[in-house]
Each structure stands twice: as C-alpha cells, then as structure tokens.
Amino acid sequence: MLVFHLAVILFASKIAGDLSVRLGQPSVLGKLLIGIVLGPAVLGIITNQNILHQLSQIGVLLLMFIAGLETDVEELRQTAKPSTYVGIAGILVPLGLGYLTGLLMELSTLEAIFLGLLLSATSVSISVQALKELDRLKSREGMTILGAAVIDDVLVIIALAFVMSAAGGEVNLAALVGKKAAFFGLAILAGWKAVPWILKRFAPLRVSEAVISAALLICFFFSALAEYAGVAAIIGAYIAGVAISLTDYKHEVFEKVETIGYSVFVPVFFTTIGVAVNFTGLSRYLWVIVLLSVLAILTKLVGSAIGARLSGFGWRSSLGIGAAMVSRGEVALIIAAIGLERGLLAESLFPVIVLVVLVTTVVTPPMMKAFFKQ
Structure with missing residues (x-):
C-alpha cells in the first residue's frame, strides 16, 4: 500500500504543481491542495500513515538543508538587524492579540x-519553496526571512518554557536556555571545523x-542535535546546509541532494500536510476556525512587516517578508x-489548531507571490 x-502522491x-503554475500561482500551492483532495477530507485515497509522516519529515529537512546550501553567508550576516526586528x-x-482573543474565548x-x-x-519550510520559485531565496528579503525564522523559533520555545513552568510543569529554565545556547555554539564550531x-x-x-x-549524515546529525536541544529540527538542517555551503563540495552536494529531495521526499512532505486534514466534527467550531485563521494571518503579516519596515525595507518588501512568516507549519x-x-x-481545540495551521500554510505562497511580484 x-x-x-507514493506513486499517487508523486x-x-x-x-497539481504544474496546474498551479499555469494559473499564476507557485507550484507549492497546488501540491498542498492536492493533499487535501487525496486525503480523508475528500477522496480518502491517501491515509495519514505513520511511515508517510516519517518520509515527509525527511522531506522538510532536505528542503531546509537545500536552503542552507543556497544561503549567502555574508548576506545573512548583513541582514542580522532586520532579521532581529522581524523575528x-x-x-x-500575535502574542498580544492572541492573548486578548484567548481571554475573550473565556x-x-x-x-x-x-x-x-x-x-x-x-515555519518557513513552505516559504523557502515559494522563495525559490520566485527567485528570491538569495535576496536580502530571503536572507532576512531565514534569519528571522531562527530567532522566532528560539524565542517562542524559551517563552513556552516559562509558561509551562508557571503552569506547574517541572521545567529547568536555566538548563533549557543553556541547551539551546550550547546547540548553537556547538553547531557553529562543528560547521567551522x-x-x-x-x-x-x-x-x-x-x-x-x-x-x-x-x-x-551531517544534515541528519545537526537536525537530531537541534531536536534534542529543543530547537526545531529544520533549524539544524538549515545550519548544516550553511556549513557545507562554505566548502568546496557545495555545488556537488546541492545538485545531488536537490535531485534526491525533489524527486521523492519533498513532494511527500507537501502532500501529507493536506492529507492530515479531517473536517469531521469541526462544523460547530467554524467561527473559532475563521477567527483564529484571520487572526493568525493578519497578526504575523502585520507584525513581521512592521519589523521589516522599521529596519529599512520598503512597504512592498516588508509585506512580502511578513507574508513569508505567516505559515505556522510543523x-x-x-x-x-x-x-x-x-x-x-x-x-477539543487541537483539531481546530491543526486546521488553522493548514490555512496559514496554504495562504502563504499566493500572498508571497502577490507582494513579491515585480
């Protein structure tokens, strides 16, 4: 089975990707939507099997690894300020307005x-693909988005640790922050030497x-190390790609890993996002889904765009950066x-959140296309 x-997905x-491009949208949008069609929400041809999920995880790691291989380190360093502002x-x-919305929801x-x-x-894994298709991955905007994603991930996880501690969970905040600092220090040292x-x-x-x-091997080791430290595995894969981009083997690795990734694993990743959707029993939460989806899109779009604008980008580029940060993903x-x-x-809210995450993921590519369109 x-x-x-796999045959159906490929x-x-x-x-679907080709059709999406013919309609003027990034191909990733078609790949996401076809997953919904193939999954239990519509046709039920593909079920969300555990092994498909595992293959999709390899796909997202390879996608971010490839993004790292294409990264201009000097450009990344120069965008440290806007990345911080955007992050x-x-x-x-979204934290402030999300908190107020939570109170209104009692x-x-x-x-x-x-x-x-x-x-x-x-999660910028979807945005990375859209940036590649729009030929913006190596641009100043693209480097800002990638840097901001790293900052966002670290700060949110640290803040989450504080919340869990306040909720009574046994969380050693010093150890948690220390593990993350140790990961980045070790990753930089390993990437260098x-x-x-x-x-x-x-x-x-x-x-x-x-x-x-x-x-x-390096990609998967960095990913596993990041996960152990409480940082998203995709950040580890991205850093591994950046490290290899500084070596003489960059082009050989990029060409062959891109072939491996885009022939099997990356399509599985995009499609299984849609396969995970199931609308059963969600009709009574429709207003919550709509409210949280609109809130998720607008707060991230506006917040990140303001950060980009304050760091010197024009409004169109700022909104493009904000759009790229909208996807919440894995x-x-x-x-x-x-x-x-x-x-x-x-x-009862967990399936609602899953659907909201899907909405933010699906709207990200066309929003990026609209704002980054020349």
Missing part, C-alpha cells in the same frame, strides 16, 4: 498566553556517492502537541 500511495503532486515584532503582535490566563505563543510560532574535515575524509572513499552520504503543531499534553490546550 505504501508503494501505491503523480498528483507534479500535475521580535513577528512574535509580539480561556484561563495561562491558556490565553499559550494561544498567543502558538500564534507567534512560524568538523564539517570540512568530514567531507574531506569521505571524499577519497572507494564507494559510490561518499560525499553525498557524508552531507546527508513548529506550531509541535507546540500544540506540547500544550495538549501539559493541559494548556483543550483537547
């Missing part, structure tokens, strides 16, 4: 704060594709799962 599902995602402003606005103070944090999360050494040692091995295997789903486990998110 898995082989059949065929449908390529056709912080993109948290404050949630407790901690539950309302958690809702604000949930709306503050961002260990990554070039590993690639050089693998290159002479008398086996096929030794360098590519080494590159994937980062918000991870936070929602933590909230459900710790009693900070009601069980």
Whole structure:
C-alpha cells in the first residue's frame, strides 16, 4: 500500500504543481491542495500513515538543508538587524492579540498566553519553496526571512518554557536556555571545523556517492542535535546546509541532494500536510476556525512587516517578508502537541489548531507571490 500511495502522491503532486503554475500561482500551492483532495477530507485515497509522516519529515529537512546550501553567508550576516526586528515584532503582535482573543474565548490566563505563543510560532519550510520559485531565496528579503525564522523559533520555545513552568510543569529554565545556547555554539564550531574535515575524509572513499552520504549524515546529525536541544529540527538542517555551503563540495552536494529531495521526499512532505486534514466534527467550531485563521494571518503579516519596515525595507518588501512568516507549519503543531499534553490546550481545540495551521500554510505562497511580484 505504501508503494501505491507514493506513486499517487508523486503523480498528483507534479500535475497539481504544474496546474498551479499555469494559473499564476507557485507550484507549492497546488501540491498542498492536492493533499487535501487525496486525503480523508475528500477522496480518502491517501491515509495519514505513520511511515508517510516519517518520509515527509525527511522531506522538510532536505528542503531546509537545500536552503542552507543556497544561503549567502555574508548576506545573512548583513541582514542580522532586520532579521532581529522581524523575528521580535513577528512574535509580539500575535502574542498580544492572541492573548486578548484567548481571554475573550473565556480561556484561563495561562491558556490565553499559550494561544498567543502558538500564534507567534512560524515555519518557513513552505516559504523557502515559494522563495525559490520566485527567485528570491538569495535576496536580502530571503536572507532576512531565514534569519528571522531562527530567532522566532528560539524565542517562542524559551517563552513556552516559562509558561509551562508557571503552569506547574517541572521545567529547568536555566538548563533549557543553556541547551539551546550550547546547540548553537556547538553547531557553529562543528560547521567551522568538523564539517570540512568530514567531507574531506569521505571524499577519497572507494564507494559510490561518499560525499553525498557524508552531507546527508551531517544534515541528519545537526537536525537530531537541534531536536534534542529543543530547537526545531529544520533549524539544524538549515545550519548544516550553511556549513557545507562554505566548502568546496557545495555545488556537488546541492545538485545531488536537490535531485534526491525533489524527486521523492519533498513532494511527500507537501502532500501529507493536506492529507492530515479531517473536517469531521469541526462544523460547530467554524467561527473559532475563521477567527483564529484571520487572526493568525493578519497578526504575523502585520507584525513581521512592521519589523521589516522599521529596519529599512520598503512597504512592498516588508509585506512580502511578513507574508513569508505567516505559515505556522510543523513548529506550531509541535507546540500544540506540547500544550495538549501539559493541559494548556483543550483537547477539543487541537483539531481546530491543526486546521488553522493548514490555512496559514496554504495562504502563504499566493500572498508571497502577490507582494513579491515585480
């Protein structure tokens, strides 16, 4: 059955992506929507099997790894200021308005704060694909978006630790912050010293594709290390890509990993986002879904755009950056799962949040296309 599902996903995602481009939209939009059609919400051809989920996780890691390989480190360094502005402003606005909305929904103070944090999360894996298609990934806007995503992820997770501590969970805040600091320190050191050494040692091995295997090893190790430190695995994959981009093996790794990723794993990632949707029993929460979806889109769009504008971007570029930060993706789903486990998110609201996350993910590519359109 898995082989059949993979065949359907690969065929449908390529056709849907092509159709989306013909209609003037990024191909990723078609790939996301076809997942909903194939999944239990419509046709029920594809079920959200665990193994498909695992393959999709490899897909998102490879997508961010490729983004790292394409990153201009000097440009990334020069966009540190706007990235910080975008990251912080993109948290404050959804956090504040999300908290007030939670109170209006008669949630407790901690539950309302958690809702604000949930709306503050961002995941730029979808945005990366849209940026590639719009030829903006290596631009100043693209580097700002990637830098802001890292800042956003770290700050939201740290803030979440404070909330869990206040809720009575046994959270060692010093240890949690220390683990994150240690991860970035270790990742930078490893990227500087260990990554070039590993690639050089693998290159002479008398086996096929030794360098590519080494590159994937580095990608997955950095991702696992990030996850262990409480940072999103996609951040680890991105940093691994940046590290390899500074070596002589950049182009070889990029070409072959892009082929591996986009032939199988990345299409599975895009499609399974839609497959996860199930509308059963959600009709009574329709107004909540609409309210939170609008709130999630506008707060992130406006907050991040204000941050970009304050750092010197024009309004069109600022809104394009804000649009790229709208998608909540797997980062918000991870936070929602933590909230459900710790009693900070009601069980009845979890499927609502899943749908809201999907809405933010689907609207991101066309919004980016509209604002970044020349």
